[in-house]
Structure formats: C-alpha cells, structure tokens
Amino acid sequence: MKRIEFRRSLSYPYYPGVVFDADSGVCEITGESYMEEAYKFYFPLINWLKEFTENKNEKITLNIKLIYFNTSTTKCLLDMFEILKKYKNKGNEVEINWFYDKEDPDMIDEVKDFEKEAEIDIALKGF
Amino acid sequence: MDPKKNTQMEFFNKNTRNLFYYEGPFYIDLLTIFGNHLKIYTNSFPLAQKKLFKIYVELTQNVSYYSEEYILSKNDNRKIGMGEMQLADHQNQYYITTKNIVKLQDANILSQRCEIINSSSKEYLKELKRELRKSSPGEKYGARIGLVSAKLISRNNIDYSIIENDRKYSLFKITAKIDKNETY
Numbered sequence: 001m002k003r004i005e006f007r008r009s010l011s012y013p014y015y016p017g018v019v020f021d022a023d024s025g026v027c028e029i030t031g032e033s034y035m036e037e038a039y040k041f042y043f044p045l046i047n048w049l050k051e052f053t054e055n056k057n058e059k060i061t062l063n064i065k066l067i068y069f070n071t072s073t074t075k076c077l078l079d080m081f082e083i084l085k086k087y088k089n090k091g092n093e094v095e096i097n098w099f100y101d102k103e104d105p106d107m108i109d110e111v112k113d114f115e116k117e118a119e120i121d122i123a124l125k126g127f
Numbered sequence: 128m129d130p131k132k133n134t135q136m137e138f139f140n141k142n143t144r145n146l147f148y149y150e151g152p153f154y155i156d157l158l159t160i161f162g163n164h165l166k167i168y169t170n171s172f173p174l175a176q177k178k179l180f181k182i183y184v185e186l187t188q189n190v191s192y193y194s195e196e197y198i199l200s201k202n203d204n205r206k207i208g209m210g211e212m213q214l215a216d217h218q219n220q221y222y223i224t225t226k227n228i229v230k231l232q233d234a235n236i237l238s239q240r241c242e243i244i245n246s247s248s249k250e251y252l253k254e255l256k257r258e259l260r261k262s263s264p265g266e267k268y269g270a271r272i273g274l275v276s277a278k279l280i281s282r283n284n285i286d287y288s289i290i291e292n293d294r295k296y297s298l299f300k301i302t303a304k305i306d307k308n309e310t311y
Contacts, residue, residue, distance in 0.1 A: 014159060035155070036188070036192075068184070078260065103177070104174070106178065113256070116257075
C-alpha cells in the first residue's frame with residue numbers, strides 16, 4: 001500500500017499534516033483542519049483506511065493531534081472512526097489516540113462526543 | 128434597492144474597541160490572515176483566544192458558503208460568499224460579528240434556529256449537534272451546526288438581527304460574545 005504523507009505548510013495552515021503508513025500501521029493527523037470542502041482532502045485518507053482494513057489483519061493506530069477542526073472535518077473523522085470500528089468488530093486491534101492541548105479543555109468534550117457518536121474508544125492524551 | 132447600503136458595521140459604543148473590520152469576499156486564505164491577527168490580538172487570554180478562533184472560523188465559513196452575494200472563484204468557478212466581519216474588544220468580552228445577505232425566508236428560519244439555540248441547555252445542544260451531523264448530507268453541513276457550536280463554545284447567547292430592506296433579501300447579522308476570563 002502506498003504511504004500517504006502531507007506536510008503542514010505555513011501558507012496553507014488550514015490543511016493538517018498527514019502520515020499514513022501501512023508498514024507500521026500508524027496513521028497521524030496533526031495541526032489544524034478547517035479547509036473548504038473537507039471531504040476532498042479526506043477522501044484519499046478514508047479510501048486508504050478502507051483498503052488497509054479490507055486487506056490486512058494487523059494492528060492499526062490512529063493518532064490525532066488536531067488543535068482545531070471545523071464542522072466539515074468532523075464528518076470526515078466520523079467516517080474514519082466508522083471504518084475502524086468495523087475493523088475492530090472483526091477482531092482486529094485498533095488504537096485511537098487523541099492528543100489535546102491541556103489549555104483547551106473544550107477539546108475533551110469534543111472527543112467524548114466523538115466517542116459517543118462513533119461508539120469506539122478514543123484515548124485522550126494531554127500535551 | 129441594494130440592501131447593503133447604509134449598513135456598514137457599526138462601532139458599538141465608547142466602551143468597544145474595534146480590532147478589525149472587513150467587507151468583501153470571504154476567501155479562505157484571507158480568513159486565515161485575519162485569523163492569525165485574531166490570535167495575536169487576543170493572546171493575553173489563552174482560553175478565550177482558542178474559543179474565539181473556533182467560533183470565528185465557523186461564522187466566517189458560514190458566510191463563505193451560504194451568502195447570497197458571492198463571486199465566482201477564477202480557479203474552479205466555486206462560489207465565494209461575500210459579507211462583513213468585525214472583531215471588537217468590549218470590556219470583559221470579545222465580540223465576533225458577521226453579516227451577510229440571505230433570502231428573506233431563510234432569515235426567518237435562521238432567526239428561529241437562533242431562538243432555539245439560545246433557549247436550549249448544553250446537553251440538548253450536544254444532542255442536537257449529533258442529530259444534525261447524522262441528518263446532514265455527506266459533503267456539507269448546514270449552517271446550523273456552526274451556530275450550535277458558537278453557543279456551546281462561548282456559553283453565551285448568540286445575538287442576531289435581520290435588516291430587511293428588500294422584498295427578496297435581508298442582511299443577517301450575528302454576534303458571538305466570548306468572555307475574556309473564561310475558566311473551565
């Protein structure tokens with residue numbers, strides 16, 4: 001599977017940094033995410049997760065370190081959690097970590113909402 | 128009649144300091160520049176700064192997506208909504224205001240939504256947000272979620288007003304207020 005890597009840029013801070021690596025099974029999304037038409041950005045990431053979960057039986061880890069995301073992004077994140085939930089329900093190991101700024105306690109509410117809506121465990125880790 | 132005439136964003140009063148004002152197309156790159164200024168102006172109040180930035184993005188992207196006055200992007204012919212925005216420093220609060228043209232009937236719907244949002248509890252609003260996510264089409268969310276988020280994040284009621292000066296269109300003005308000394 002092709003590795004996806006998208007570096008954050010000061011010119012386009014509304015796009016997050018992304019590394020999706022099939023060899024290690026570790027996927028990371030960092031920074032801010034408030035681009036227009038978020039689904040266009042996240043579509044390849046969602047497809048990558050579908051491909052991984054349909055063809056592999058290895059552990060997958062999703063590390064999210066988003067300090068801000070807009071409402072369009074939330075739908076894309078929920079789509080990703082849905083894929084991972086199905087993979088987990090098939091007996092595979094899934095780890096989702098959400099790294100949040102301890103000075104932004106609103107993020108805890110957001111992540112707990114995600115957990116409730118997606119029905120999947122998300123580990124909160126302050127930084 | 129052009130409904131934008133005589134509607135320049137007002138300076139509120141002598142207790143309010145205008146930090147920035149903009150009128151024109153809401154390009155995302157431009158919103159990012161203003162967003163950076165917003166962070167700089169408000170960095171003495173870190174939690175308020177974070178809340179303000181989140182609400183600023185939601186409100187300004189609503190204008191960009193849904194304003195009835197727009198230009199077409201040269202690159203991909205996409206609509207870029209036009210409107211006004213203002214950040215103001217008012218004693219113990221920051222005010223973020225947007226104003227844009229909406230259809231007359233949409234203004235009434237938006238007003239009703241604001242009323243519901245303002246009169247609802249935090250738990251109800253969280254549930255409403257989840258419901259709106261589920262019922263929204265896959266590609267786009269409606270402006271409702273942004274308004275719900277503004278209330279949830281600021282924990283203050285949303286101020287809104289409709290300026291009707293056309294039979295088909297109105298100006299919809301919305302202000303979110305963020306307490307500077309926010310505590311959790």
